[in-house]
Every structure is written in structure tokens, then in C-alpha cells.
Amino acid sequence: MMETPLVVWGVKIGIVLGMILTSCAYLIYIERKLAAYMQDRIGPNRVGPFGLLQPLADGIKFILKEDVAPRHADRFLFFLAPTLAIINTMLAFSVVPFGPTSSDPSQWQSVIAPGVDVGIVFIFAVGSLAVYSIILGGWSSNNKYSLLGALRSSAQVISYEIPLGTSILGVVLLASSLNLEDIVHFQAAGGFWQWNVWTQPLAALIFAASALAESNRLPFDLPECEQELVGGYHTEYSAMKFAMFFLGEYTHVITISFLMAVLFLGGWHFPWIAEQASSYAGAWAVKCGVLGLKVFALIILIMLIRWTIPRFRFDQLMGLAWQSLVPLSFLNVLAVMCVKQFEWPLWTLSVASLALLFGAAALKGMAVQRRLQSAGRSPSPPSVAAATALGKA
Amino acid sequence: MSIEEQDVSWVEEPTIGLWEAMYLPAIASGLATTIRHAFQKPVTQQYPEVKPDLPLNYRGVHRLNRDEQGRVKCVACMLCATACPARCIDIVGAPTPWADRDKYPTKFEIDELRCIYCGMCEEACPVDAIELTSIYDLTGLSRQEMVFDKEKLLSVYDETIQSGKDPARTARGVLGPAAQNLVPPEKLAAPIDELPPAR
Numbered sequence: 096m097m098e099t100p101l102v103v104w105g106v107k108i109g110i111v112l113g114m115i116l117t118s119c120a121y122l123i124y125i126e127r128k129l130a131a132y133m134q135d136r137i138g139p140n141r142v143g144p145f146g147l148l149q150p151l152a153d154g155i156k157f158i159l160k161e162d163v164a165p166r167h168a169d170r171f172l173f174f175l176a177p178t179l180a181i182i183n184t185m186l187a188f189s190v191v192p193f194g195p196t197s198s199d200p201s202q203w204q205s206v207i208a209p210g211v212d213v214g215i216v217f218i219f220a221v222g223s224l225a226v227y228s229i230i231l232g233g234w235s236s237n238n239k240y241s242l243l244g245a246l247r248s249s250a251q252v253i254s255y256e257i258p259l260g261t262s263i264l265g266v267v268l269l270a271s272s273l274n275l276e277d278i279v280h281f282q283a284a285g286g287f288w289q290w291n292v293w294t295q296p297l298a299a300l301i302f303a304a305s306a307l308a309e310s311n312r313l314p315f316d317l318p319e320c321e322q323e324l325v326g327g328y329h330t331e332y333s334a335m336k337f338a339m340f341f342l343g344e345y346t347h348v349i350t351i352s353f354l355m356a357v358l359f360l361g362g363w364h365f366p367w368i369a370e371q372a373s374s375y376a377g378a379w380a381v382k383c384g385v386l387g388l389k390v391f392a393l394i395i396l397i398m399l400i401r402w403t404i405p406r407f408r409f410d411q412l413m414g415l416a417w418q419s420l421v422p423l424s425f426l427n428v429l430a431v432m433c434v435k436q437f438e439w440p441l442w443t444l445s446v447a448s449l450a451l452l453f454g455a456a457a458l459k460g461m462a463v464q465r466r467l468q469s470a471g472r473s474p475s476p477p478s479v480a481a482a483t484a485l486g487k488a
Numbered sequence: 489m490s491i492e493e494q495d496v497s498w499v500e501e502p503t504i505g506l507w508e509a510m511y512l513p514a515i516a517s518g519l520a521t522t523i524r525h526a527f528q529k530p531v532t533q534q535y536p537e538v539k540p541d542l543p544l545n546y547r548g549v550h551r552l553n554r555d556e557q558g559r560v561k562c563v564a565c566m567l568c569a570t571a572c573p574a575r576c577i578d579i580v581g582a583p584t585p586w587a588d589r590d591k592y593p594t595k596f597e598i599d600e601l602r603c604i605y606c607g608m609c610e611e612a613c614p615v616d617a618i619e620l621t622s623i624y625d626l627t628g629l630s631r632q633e634m635v636f637d638k639e640k641l642l643s644v645y646d647e648t649i650q651s652g653k654d655p656a657r658t659a660r661g662v663l664g665p666a667a668q669n670l671v672p673p674e675k676l677a678a679p680i681d682e683l684p685p686a687r
Contacts, residue, residue: 134524137534300512403518452510460509 108207115188119345120150126398133225133402149359160334168331169235176232177336180343184350189213190274191353194383195363206276214275215267218354219260227251228343229311233328244327247317254413255315258337259305262298265431266291266358269444277362279362283370285441286462290361294441295431297448298361301424306351308416311344313401317409333403352393353386360389419455426451497633542653543620547605549623550598550636551644553616553656560642561617568618576602577609596638600626621654636648 118210124139124146131138139146164173192206209216226249267273269291270281282290303388308315324330329340357360363382364370407415430447433439507513533540542548553561562582578593609618621644628634635645648654 131527132530133522133529135525135531137530137532399519399522400515403522404515456507456510463509 106360109192111188111207112185115185115346115349116342118349119342120154122345122348123153123394124150124339126401129395129398130238130402133399154338157335157338162334162336163331164329165237167237169237172231172235173331174336176235177226177332177339177343178228179231180225180228181339183221183225184343184346187218187350188346188353190217190275191350191363192276192279192357192386193353194386196279209276211274213273215263215273218275219256219317219351222347222350223256225309225343225347228340229328232332232340236328236331238331240324240326241328241330244324244330246309247324248328251311251315251317251412251416254335254416255305255308255420255429258301258424259309261421261424261428262301262305263358264424265295265298266426268428268431268435269294275357277355278475279364282361283364286359286363287366289441290364292359292361294444295359295427295448296445297423298427299355300452301420301427302359303355304415305420306355307397307400309329309432310347310351310410312348312397314404314411316406317412348394349390350398352390352397355393356386356389360387360393363383398402419459423451447479511519530549542624544622544655546622546624547607547610547620547680549600549621549626550609550641551621551639551654552596552641553595553645554642558604559586560592560596561615562593562596562613563617564596565614566591566610567612567614571608571612572601572603573606573608574602574604576600577602586595593638596641597635599635600628601634603607603632616656619654619656621648622651634674 098103111159127149128138128146130136139149142148142152164170189207190211194206196209198204228243229248229252232247233241233243236242266278270278272278272281278291285294311317329337332340363386368381368385427448430444430451434441434447512516514615548559557559562579564579566581569575569577569579576599578597578599579593581591582594584590584592586592605620607620610620623644626634649656
């Protein structure tokens with residue numbers, strides 16, 4: 096085994112970090128443009144051609160702005176929180192493969208830390224730390240709205256951690272590995288129809304919803320909902336510290352899109368152009384490109400969802416997690432276990448997954464109907480009875 | 489009076505079927521709506537480059553109209569100052585040197601910062617001397633600069649009268665002879681009550 100020099104790692108980390116930060120900046124630009132188009136507006140178009148230099152201008156503005164810290168804030172924690180926000184999301188990215196990998200360590204590995212056997216567990220461990228940045232930010236600001244946002248966030252993130260983790264359990268069981276690279280290899284080995292999104296559509300759905308909630312994106316952005324909480328946990332933050340919270344959020348979006356692509360959409364695999372066996376010149380770049388395109392499409396989808404679906408009410412948010420997603424994800428794990436244990440063919444898993452989805456929908460529909468019947472349509476509604484009684488008297 | 493049973497109609501909440509309870513179709517149709525809008529033509533006006541097309545009755549900065557001889561049309565009757573709810577008009581009248589009217593303003597000041605642009609002065613004016621133009625981008629570096637005096641208001645008239653956006657609306661109603669200038673020049677020296685009746 097050839098030892099890779101430390102410099103190579105440094106350069107690789109530098110390139111990946113630089114790419115993430117740049118793409119964060121331009122994702123914000125894309126999101127603003129997309130939001131504008133969806134609202135029949137034009138969006139940023141003043142700085143540079145088509146407003147393309149807007150992220151640069153924003154960055155300069157954030158750096159040069161006055162950095163205000165409230166007098167009653169806990170200064171140490173107040174400074175620690177945005178740092179944590181960025182470090183956590185960046186750290187989680189270290190085990191996410193952004194291209195093809197191989198079990199041979201002498202080959203080029205498109206991942207910062209190759210061969211981490213507890214890959215997914217690591218991501219969740221680090222990812223759950225993100226709630227600290229929000230809690231500390233909200234608490235140290237010494238401001239009731241910030242604290243409210245932070246409390247909401249802790250409840251939300253902890254609740255959605257469960258369906259998030261459980262939805263992935265099925266994927267892990269199927270691939271028999273916690274290693275993200277192995278999970279991609281498992282999907283690539285089986286071809287297009289062995290992508291986890293086909294075998295476990297329900298798990299993919301649960302993962303997508305919970306991941307959105309984890310990254311505090313609309314429609315789950317209750318920790319920072321402007322209409323109720325001023326700005327939520329980052330109300331008191333300004334200048335670069337605010338930008339770091341923002342960067343942390345966008346890095347989180349990138350990370351969950353990568354995870355979604357890697358876990359459910361076959362990673363770098365695509366039929367005919369990027370198969371496991373394809374070894375033509377430049378196959379490495381094509382695979383990176385395929386994964387990049389998948390991630391980009393997912394990010395765009397997340398943005399489209401943001402400008403389409405209104406925010407949840409807090410009890411609806413909790414109800415969705417505990418009454419729908421948690422039981423469904425457990426049932427999904429049960430289905431995967433059955434398929435594994437009795438060695439049924441994989442298509443039975445797709446059927447079981449869809450059956451669970453439709454079954455849950457039917458149950459929900461029946462429950463709503465029962466509630467409507469018991470609440471609204473008693474044979475002699477009390478108001479009418481009272482009115483007739485009054486008339487007779 | 490009680491409500492009869494047959495007069496009451498009960499409205500039911502729409503039922504939720506299997507399709508709606510999955511939420512996904514609703515999300516998909518919502519996405520379709522927003523994506524459709526993404527390809528529609530934006531309604532944005534690029535403001536400093538493209539000026540908005542204002543309606544003719546837009547209420548912007550005031551002007552003092554001139555009559556045919558270039559004199560201020562105002563007769564210092566104080567009706568606009570009385571009608572003004574913001575009390576931003578300050579008029580000092582004096583006997584006129586001209587034969588066709590009694591008074592004219594020696595001082596006519598409007599505080600453009602205090603004005604609420606309601607257009608009551610324009611409605612009150614019996615000779616249509618004060619009118620609101622379509623100028624909306626009014627800026628100044630001091631408060632004093634924003635108090636428009638008679639000369640300034642007349643210069644606004646000179647600027648806007650040819651623009652086509654602000655035609656003089658003088659002939660709209662039935663007006664006094666001072667505004668209409670219906671009197672032949674040789675009769676101008678005559679007393680007011682000998683003038684021909686207004687149209």
C-alpha cells in the first residue's frame with residue numbers, strides 16, 4: 096500500500112472546501128434568481144452581467160460590515176455558535192464521496208476520508224451537533240425571540256433525527272454496510288433498478304422530508320421564521336457571523352443533497368455512461384459529473400419546494416414526525432428485514448414500500464373523514480336545537 | 489325570530505380521499521404552478537432606465553399655472569389653503585396691478601414635505617391655477633429646499649406643460665373670466681360686473 100503524502104490530503108481538502116464555499120455563494124444567487132422567476136420578477140441583475148457578481152458583492156459586504164455583539168450576550172458562546180455551525184456541516188462532508196471510489200487505496204479516491212466504515216454514523220453524529228450551534232446562538236444572544244427559535248429548533252431537529260436515521264437503516268441493511276462508498280457500489284452493481292429510490296421509495300421520501308427539516312429549510316424553517324420570531328436564533332447576529340450561519344445552512348443543504356444522491360439515487364452510477372465496469376478514459380470525471388448533476392437537480396428541487404409549500408404549524412410539524420414518519424420508517428425497516436431474512440427478490444421490497452405508503456395514506460384519509468363526521472355532522476346540531484327551542488319559548 | 493330548519497343549509501368540509509391524504513399529488517401540482525410561473529414574463533420594471541407609465545390623474549408635485557400672458561393665474565382667494573388638510577400652503581395676497589382681477593399672490597409657498605398629495609387644492613381652486621403634475625421623484629438636500637415658492641412652482645409649470653403628461657386642465661369646468669381670459673383686451677379696463685357671463 097502506497098502512503099499518500101500529507102500535502103495531497105491538504106490540497107484535496109482545500110479544493111473541496113473552496114468548491115463548497117463557492118457553490119454556497121452561487122447557490123444563494125441561484126436561489127434568489129429562481130425565487131424571482133417563480134414570483135414573476137427578475138432578481139439580482141445589477142452587479143455584473145445578469146447579477147453574476149452579486150455573491151462577491153455580498154461577501155465583501157458581510158466582511159466589511161460592523162460586527163455587533165449585544166451587551167448582555169454571553170460573548171464566548173455568542174462567538175462559538177456560528178463557528179460550530181460551519182465546522183459541523185463541513186466535517187460531515189468529509190466522508191461523503193463526491194465521485195467514484197475504489198477499495199484499492201492506491202487509486203484516486205474522490206472522498207476526503209476514504210474507507211470510513213462507520214460513514215453514516217459519523218455523519219449523523221456530527222450532523223446532530225449542528226443543533227448546538229442553533230441552541231448556543233439562540234441562548235447566548237439573550238433575546239427571547241432567539242431563544243424561542245432555538246427551542247423550536249431543538250425540538251424539531253431531535254424529532255426528525257429519528258425518522259432520518261431509521262429511514263437509512265433500511266438502506267444500510269440492504270447494502271450490509273455503513274460505509275457510504277460500499278452503499279454506492281451495492282447500487283451500482285445491481286444496475287439502474289437497484290437504486291434505493293426504486294427499492295425503497297418510502298424510505299427515500301421519509302429521508303427527503305426529514306433531511307429538509309434537519310437543515311431548517313422551508314417548509315420546516317420554524318426556528319427562523321421571520322413572521323413570528325423576527326429572525327429566530329440568528330436575530331442578534333450581524334456581518335460575518337450571520338454569514339457563517341447562512342453558509343452553514345447552505346453547506347447542510349449541499350451535504351443532504353449529496354447524501355440523498357449517494358444513498359438513494361445510485362451515487363455516480365448512471366446506466367450506459369457511468370457503470371461500475373466502465374473504465375474508458377475520463378470515466379472518473381464523467382462519474383463526478385453525473386453525481387454533481389444529480390446533486391444539483393436535488394438542490395434545485397429543494398429550492399423549488401421552498402418557494403412552493405408554505406410553512407408548517409408547529410403542532411403539524413411534530414405530528415408529521417411522530418405520527419407519520421417515525422412509524423412508517425420503522426415499518427420500512429421491518430419490510431427490509433423480512434426481505435433480507437427470507438431472501439425474497441428485491442422487487443417485493445418496492446411493492447411493500449409502496450403498499451406502506453398507500454396504506455398510511457388510506458389510514459390518514461379515513462381518520463380525517465371520521466373526525467369530520469364526528470365533529471361537524473351530528474343529526475341535530477346544537478346551534479339549531481337551541482335556536483328552535485328559543486323560537487318555541 | 490328563529491331560523492326555520494328548511495332555511496338552514498349545512499356546508500360540509502370536502503372529504504379527503506386516498507389521493508389527497510398522500511399529500512404528494514398536491515405538492516406536485518403546487519410545484520407545477522410555481523414552475524409555470526418561472527417561465528412567464530416578469531412584471532418587473534427596470535425603474536431608473538424605464539420610467540413608469542403614470543395615469544393622467546396622477547397626483548405628484550404641484551405647479552402654478554400661467555395664463556395666456558404668462559402671468560400667474562392665481563387670484564389669491566385662499567380656497568386651496570383653506571381646503572388643505574395638511575396646512576402646507578402659505579399665501580399672501582395683494583391688490584393686483586392688472587385690470588382683469590382684484591388680487592394676486594405676492595407669496596405662494598407650498599411645503600412639499602408636509603403635503604400629503606391629496607389633490608384637494610386642485611379641486612378647490614376656482615380658476616384652476618394650482619394643479620398636481622406627474623412628477624414623483626422629488627428630492628432635496630434640505631428642508632428649506634423643499635418649500636417651493638411662487639417662482640419655483642411657476643417653473644414647474646414651464647417644465648411640465650409641454651411634456652404631454654400634464655396638460656393644462658383649465659377648460660374642464662365653468663370658470664371665472666380671470667382664468668378663461670375671455671375678455672377682449674380693450675375691455676380689460678372695464679369693471680368686473682360688465683363682463684360677459686361665463687359659458
